[in-house]
Amino acid sequence: MGDRAKSLRNTIVLIAGLLVFWQLMYAVIGEVAMRSPWQTMRYTVTLVETDFFWVHLTNTLQAFAVALVLSVVLGLLIGFALGLHRLSAEAMEPMLVALYSIPKITLYPIILLAFGLGMSAKIAFGAIHGIIPVALFTLNAVRSTKPILVKTGRVLKLSPPAMVRSILFPAAVPEIFTGLRVGFSLTLIGTVLGEMFAAQHGLGYLLMNAIGLYNVDVIMSVTFLLVVFAAGVNGILLAVDRRLHFRV
């Protein structure tokens, strides 16, 4: 069996397994707190047809898109700036790792106070989740560029921007892409989390609102959609990621 056929088979077996697990959980827990996969999918279809769902969805997607752009741009800038300077890289890497492992959700009140309720707070919250992984992966990618490539650049007397453009960036692309993949997921998590606490729109708000109304259908459907979206995009990015790593 080829690699591709194998990974396809694994994915299908896995999805089937998860569906069976879900159905079993439903059988154990029951109608009070859960819905079966079939019921959830049926409700999801009705939910997707309503207008109010689209209002929330576009709101989340807008915030997420801006947050993602910010994460990527700032993350790359920080990563390159630190990666190019050895001492900075050595000093800042552990600090970034420490920042990465703190429960950033506790910073949310500060962000709310600084940005006010609404779109900008969500964006900022999504972005602080995404910037650090992008910066970390970029920093390490730049730092671990083969010395011979950097030396060649020096011999050719490349200016720092030219060095980044024609040597460091192409050499670091696979690692940077891994950073983008992780950054994508975390930015999405950050944005939705931001909506769960103090927001009037978005999928996160929809979830929290559904707890208040004890609307199990909505909780199941929105969670399902979020998981499918996150897993789907990540699957695509992962495939690109593997191809990039393979090329090098």
Add this chain to the structure above:
Amino acid sequence: MRRVRLYQVGVIAGLLLLLEALCLAGVIDKITMPPPHRIAVDLVKLLLAGKLYPEIGKSLANVLLAFGLAYSTGIVTGTVLHGYRTARETLDPLFATYYAIPVFAFYPLFIVIFGLGDGPQVLIGFLLGVVAVIVTMLNGLDRVPRVLRKTASICRMGPFETAVHVTLPFCAPYLLTAAKLALAYAFIGVIGSEFIMARSGMGYEIGYAYTNFDNATMYPLIVLILLLSIVMNGVLTHWEKLLLARRGQR
């Protein structure tokens, strides 16, 4: 090494001074954020008053519980899974996508299922951590030299003995990395869920202080949480480095 330390201290001191200056100059107003020295004073007062110790204790107990569950489950699952190639390959896509899934999105569902208690919070912390432990474990076991396994089988060790006497000790640095990840995730999971919706705990207190504009409680608590997680992470990272250095790696 000294220069690196100096650099780090410089960055932190610089940021604190900048914040202090911005707060005192009124660029950041008092309602948004009290100046850092004020937060430090409030933190000392808060710790001396001791009113929040039950909350802190409760959060930390839940963090430890989530960590313990994730760590033990992860190590056992990882060790067992390593022996079954097909099962492992089938689960691979799950491991690869797992951290893309917003686990917190399941919190509302867990609240509905288990009720608003410690259960859902511990479960979130557990779920965030367990896969990281499994993946790290598999990664470490992959690096066990064949000769060690062969020696174990020559000594007629069973799977359990092999794991306890040969493979797990070899994987010590990975066990430590896994512990670091599980602890960080348990912390994020528990404090995060307390913050979203709970009846007590540090995360809950932060949310409560926020809704009451009680900056004198909110900021010190946030700083306390950040310090706790940074110290825990730092201690384990240091230990990990020592272990790796002893083995001549890094």
